[in-house]
Amino acid sequence: MIIGVAKEIKNNENRVALTPAGTEILKRAGHTVLIEQGAGLGSGFSDESYIKAGAQTIADKKALFDQADMIIKVKEPLAPEYDLFHAGQILFTYLHLAPEPELTKALLAKKVIGIAYETIERNHTLPLLTPMSEVAGRMAVQVGAHCLEKPFGGKGILLGGVPGVESAQVVIVGGGTVGTNAAKMAVGMGARVAVLDKSVERLVYLDDIFGGKVTTVMSNSYNIAHWVKNADLLVGAVLLPGAKAPKLVTEEMVKSMEPGSVIVDVAIDQGGSVETIDRVTTHSDPTYVKYGVVHYSVANMPGAVARTSTIALTNATIDYALQIANKGWQGALRADSGLAKGLNVYDGKITFKGVAEAHRLPCTPVEEILG
Ligand SMILES: NC(=O)C1=CN([C@@H]2O[C@H](COP(=O)(O)OP(=O)(O)OC[C@H]3O[C@@H](n4cnc5c(N)ncnc54)[C@H](O)[C@@H]3O)[C@@H](O)[C@H]2O)C=CC1
């Protein structure tokens, strides 16, 4: 199979979908890897390192898309990329289609075979979302601590306090991968930490692993209102896989927060979990202030720590990319029902329920397509 790796074009997206190590794995299995020139530079991988691993570099983005049977990316395609795809081409990447009607329309019109990293399952986990959620969860506290500093609009408090001065209250809504990693960082920095989740099993798990260092709270609107009001740093970390994020934090709740408090809504890539998050921000202009509260809503947080993120991402994606290349997309999806859950669009049809519901369009079950 001819596999094309395009240079990312999103603001400050420094990741690339394949490392030289991943390239070598695909090459050894007999596949052709085309890398857009300079695609790896933001992650510290030179064109020469890809050539040494067996890839061909290509300067012309359009020629790369024209030749490739499968395009591997990091982020969902942006408008300037829509026309590059052709019918029957496999697109293997984060797609986040539920909050993106224009992108969904474009991929349907182009009859792309869209396999989304974020909806692939293995043993009830999301193996291709997990590594980037680990990164974003850890970053959420790092950027949140920064935003709490006075020059960045915050109320001027240090997460861990100092002896004689109380530490900050970090409130995390959603105790999955992002939430757990945010809690680890916040505990490590000496903050007081509360995690809300709707799953009792998850709260039990968090209570066990944090040994009492985190307050676990059942997620409902009453408890969310109480904890949001008292948060210095609020982290949005909920997920309903593939679907639009529920707006759990209302405008009234945000109004109840002290001025200079900070919200980091990591769930922004699925549309955001906070009512006052009304825009996706970028690494070059990451925050805005509403009701005196600093809002951070960057949808590609791991792009800022690209070296770490690119290696972690390829570690997770490479086996799946190899299966798709070796067996063809249908063979690979038939052989692995968890991978089949990644299929979001095919031949002009939506094949993932959460995406179809978000756009009020019909859903064609994957099983029907695989026959
Ligand atoms: N902005 C960015 O750069 C990035 C964003 N993300 C996003 O972060 C979000 C979270 O991802 P993960 O932690 O990996 O998901 P996850 O599936 O591991 O965890 C989600 C948690 O939300 C909980 N949840 C669902 N409904 C809830 C409710 N009503 N109240 C409280 N908790 C609820 C679930 O029980 C689960 O524990 C996703 O939207 C993901 O795409 C991930 C990486 C980077």
Ligand SMILES: CC(=O)C(=O)O
């Ligand atoms: C999960 C995702 O969209 C990201 O890492 O950018």
